[in-house]
Amino acid sequence: MGKTFRSAAILAIVAVPLAAQTQPYKAPRTAGGKPDLNGIWQAINEANYDIEAHEARPAMALRPGPYGPVPAAPVLALGAAGAVPPGFGIVEGGELPYKPEALAKRKENQANWLSADPEIKCYLPGVPRATYMPYPFQILQSASAISIAYEYAGAVRNIFLKDPGPSPVDSWMGQSVGHWEGDTLVVDVKGMTDQTWFDRAGNFHSDALHVVERYTRTSADVISYEATIEDANVFTRPWKMSMPLYRRQEKNAQLLDFKCPEFVEELLYGQWRKKPLGR
């Protein structure tokens, strides 16, 4: 009995330091000695619908019904498949700090979602939206280079590890310059156009957008992703988004083709067919 008690006591003593152990996760290294971010990753959240916290709603495009909003006619046939799933949002600290005139623009974007959201036309998604679209992406990291290839629209960006100076021209995916702060890859993204959105809810930015992303491995299959968003034309202050990125677990995980320009030809050009299919 005394023995049993003693072992229980020892167990308890051992257990305490184990439970209190909060040593940071030590990620495996690449040949260059940096944390290895290689792999196929994907966000699992509802941010692409709306980066702010939101309840489920009947559709992205709505019209007034006798007892509240109902799906707009062009998306009615989609039924529940066209509904918006609820989400906690990825924006830290509540609502987005829009300037008043920018908030009005966001509302206008929402009202015109079908014609205005660049995703509907298969345009390159920009940063950070590429990260949390519902498609996998692959980080390719060697000792001398880091690139991210996204399945959606075949978007791709090179992360310069040496600053080449100001971006010579604005682009959809911007110019990314990376450096390591401890075990975190910090990517500074500038030189983006004003043509991309943050989500399907009309949240937007100007060409003054400046994004600082932080990629930190927190376990074998998770990257903690944070992005600080700065755009003095649209927001009253910088704000931050954060989310986990998960490693795709399938043994045969790889990026496949999602060359969506082909899929939107009927939408964009169908009316100019010799024999239009009708709409």
Add this chain to the structure above:
Amino acid sequence: MFRRFLSLAAATVMAIAVVSVTATPAAGQAAKAPSKSYTPPRTADGHPDLQGTYDLATITPLERLPGLTAVLTPQQAATLEQYEIQRKAKDDAPIQGDRKAPPVGGDKTPAKSYLEVLERLGGGPVGGYNQFWLDSGTRYTVVDGQIRSSIVVDPADGKVPPLTDAARKRQVALLSIPTSDAGESSNPGLEPGGSYDDPERRPLSERCLLGFGSTSGPPALPDYFYNNLHQIVQTPNSIMILTEMVHDARIVRMNAQHLPKTIRRWLGDSVGHWEGDTLVVDTTNFTDKTRFHGATENMHVVERFTRVDAKNLLYRFTIEDPDTWAKPWTGEYTWPVTDQPIYEYACHETNYALGDVLRGARSREKEAAAAKAAK
């Protein structure tokens, strides 16, 4: 169609260029294996480090032009290269305000080089891009010290083998469906009927689905116009070959199995392995819309990437598709390292042309109908 016109035009005009160069030695020697003396830098896993940005631009065409031998003498190459340099300089010169109007119907004097033919085709006889917009090569490709007149090295005549009868019949049936190596646009007068009826009938590059001229590959070929840069990022399990034009990132999975046949890809499914210091990439599972040079979806491409010195990578490919060619055929050329930056080639995002081309065709039909009704 573009290609057929091209070879006709090239055959006609190149006879002129060939006349102007000095007599050539007998047929070129077969390609030798790259020099073994060079030891490439290695990645931590011991394989050659192929990483970097490469400029695929060259004036060596895929197929040898009539009258040339496989290997050009330095004098021959210099004559032809000099012609390109002078032609481009002339094109680049500031426009004189008091110049004469161009001839009615465009410049129809014979083109004297391969690039000149391509550029005139790209804009039609009234002209298209001037040199400001173009970034084509100025040099013939040099492989193992030889100045090469064609990328194709097997068959020895430097020409893609003739199509099998079955393939020829297929080609006729699909004449107006563009292939992955077709040009960006064609001479409107020579396009088959129906080419403007639907977006699906336009070249893949006009639809922003692939770069023109098989620039993404495989096989990755020079496009002879612009945006010829490719970047290789090499990790132990995946090697990315990024094509600047239409930002196609082909990711080669190392020591992996091919996808099931039911999953087809625009650039095929690429798996790789190392044979000594050479990266060997095996690609199958093409879509039936890729159709490189008229091939079927069963085309099989084997590419070999070898660093031959600090500034060059040798790219060699063998193509096999028994439904299209009786025998496999092989090409090779050198990819020089460049320090030029890769730009974002956002094509679809501002593709006003595709809609305008179709809209224009409908307008023309409307006008024709109105004119007929008025008679």
